[in-house]
Amino acid sequence: MKxxxxxxxxxxxxxxxxxxxxxxxxxxxxxxxxxxxxxxxxALASSCEQAMACGVHLSRxxxxxxxxxxxxxxxxxxxAPRWPRKLGGIIVVDSASAEQTGVEIxxxxxxxxxxxxxxxxxxxxxxxxxxxxxxxxxxxxIHSYLHRFRPTALSEKVRTLLLAGLVTDTGRFRxxxxxxFETAAALLRGSELDYRTFIESLEESSLTRSDKGAVAKxxxxxxxxxxxxxxxxxxxxxxxxxxVCRVLMSAGADVAIxxxxxxxxxxxxxxxxxxxxxxxxxxxxxxxxxADVHGGEGGGHDGAAGWxxxxxxxxxxxxxxxxxxxxxxx
Numbered sequence: 001m002k003x004x005x006x007x008x009x010x011x012x013x014x015x016x017x018x019x020x021x022x023x024x025x026x027x028x029x030x031x032x033x034x035x036x037x038x039x040x041x042x043a044l045a046s047s048c049e050q051a052m053a054c055g056v057h058l059s060r061x062x063x064x065x066x067x068x069x070x071x072x073x074x075x076x077x078x079x080a081p082r083w084p085r086k087l088g089g090i091i092v093v094d095s096a097s098a099e100q101t102g103v104e105i106x107x108x109x110x111x112x113x114x115x116x117x118x119x120x121x122x123x124x125x126x127x128x129x130x131x132x133x134x135x136x137x138x139x140x141x142i143h144s145y146l147h148r149f150r151p152t153a154l155s156e157k158v159r160t161l162l163l164a165g166l167v168t169d170t171g172r173f174r175x176x177x178x179x180x181f182e183t184a185a186a187l188l189r190g191s192e193l194d195y196r197t198f199i200e201s202l203e204e205s206s207l208t209r210s211d212k213g214a215v216a217k218x219x220x221x222x223x224x225x226x227x228x229x230x231x232x233x234x235x236x237x238x239x240x241x242x243x244v245c246r247v248l249m250s251a252g253a254d255v256a257i258x259x260x261x262x263x264x265x266x267x268x269x270x271x272x273x274x275x276x277x278x279x280x281x282x283x284x285x286x287x288x289x290x291a292d293v294h295g296g297e298g299g300g301h302d303g304a305a306g307w308x309x310x311x312x313x314x315x316x317x318x319x320x321x322x323x324x325x326x327x328x329x330x
Contacts, residue, residue, distance in 0.1 A: 005144070008131045013149045015112050015129045019089030020050045022110075023081060026083060029055035030095035031102030037094035038062040039165030040114070040138045041043055042071045044091065045148055047153035051091075056081075056102040061202065065164060069157050077101045083109075094138035096299045097121040112164050114141055119288040119299035136180040139165035143183055156192055163201060165186045171246075172199075175274075175303055211240050218244045218258065222251075226324035230254040231275065236261075236313060241269040247275060259313050268307045270300075277302040279329055287325045294319060 019025050029037040033055055035082045041053035045258075050080075054074035058066060066073050076082070083102040089110045095101050096117040105111070105143050111128040113120075116135045124130045133141050139162040148154050166184060170176040173184075188195060198218035207215065218237035227234045241258040248256035254276040259268045270283045283305035291298030296309025309316065 005133065008133075008150075009145050009148050011129055012112070012114070012131060012145055014087070015110075016048060016051075016091075019110060020048060020113075022088030023050070023086035024084035025051040025089050025091060026087060027051050027053045027091045028095075028101055028103070028105075028116065028302055029053065029093060029094060030266055031056050031078070032057045032100075033057035034061050034094075034165075034168065035059065035062050035065070035161075036137045036165035036169040037137055038066070039161035040071070040093040040142045042066070042073060043146065043158045044114075044155075045072070046155070046158050047150035048267050050088065052084075054105050059070070061164075061168070065161065069160065070159065071157065075158065076103055092122075093142070097297060099297050111159050114138060116141065117284065117299060118282075118301060119284045121299075136176055137166045137169035139169070140165075140179060140183045142186065148191060154187075159187045159193060160198070163193065163198065167202065171304075174271050175301070180271045186243065198310045207240065207243070214239045215247070219247060222248060224253075224328050225321065227255070228319050228327065229329040230281070230327070232257065232321065234258070234317060234321075238262075241267070242271075245269055245271040254284075255324060257317070259316055261313050261317075264310060266309055266311055266313055268320060270305050270307075270320070274303065280327050281324070286320070286327075290323060 024047060025212045027041045029041045032189055033177055038058060042146060044166050045051040045053040052074050054076050056076050056078045087109050089112060091103060092101060092114040093114045096115060096119055111124045113122045113130045114122050115132045116138050120132055122130055123227055159262055170180055208280050218235045222233055222235040233248040233251060234257045244258045245256045249271050255272045257268055257270045272281045272283050282302040284300040284302060287298035287305045287307040290307055294309060296310060298307035
């Protein structure tokens, strides 16, 4: 670990101690509720009596794991969130912007941001703290903090949550780096977790028959485009966009996009191969720029990112294809 990272963990420990003196700490997950954000929130909350993990949504897998592990998670109303009367601080985990939390965050409460996205729009303010490491998952930052300052909090339940966030956010380690494997090894070492059984338990959250039908229809609508030297596979879907993207990538795409239209909003989900990112594609930057120009929220990692806006599907697809075509292949 770099000395700069250690200093940030020191600062985080001091920030949590000060916030605890002021009152309760809300550890807020982003509104998509995937395992990285939920696992990070729950694991960090377990290390502090004054803290509670909260958010507006749990993904299917996160909901199942919260239930199986009996993990305390407070569901919030996105339109009327109820905060503790005496709130000492808010920690937002795995969210690149305030909009991605799905709630309005009080402006007079000290704020701490713990994130790993390369595109980030936060300004925590004078009393705030921002920690953003170039790692594969936010759970790696949380594990580093717990290992350094709260090792007794690394129970089997917490290790399971952290590992689930790491495994899912790296796509079963397809987007992992050295530190990802180091974190996984540290979580497994000295625990009773059996990795094979653990992976099988994650995959128990299988697609329903309805999901499978929706994915099949999405694949039947897929199209291939030569976008400035990049082989792009695209489709539209009503659900399971990340699954469709994964299949399109397996079919040989340099870049895959899946667009969904629901409740007046359009969501573009994108993935890129490792080779494409090495040769210049950074999906997070592309979608952040598109959001700046056309509106909405966009950003993420080099190989996986999303964009939500109120434009129609054709306009969203066209904007992305134009941006991708403008990137010269090295």
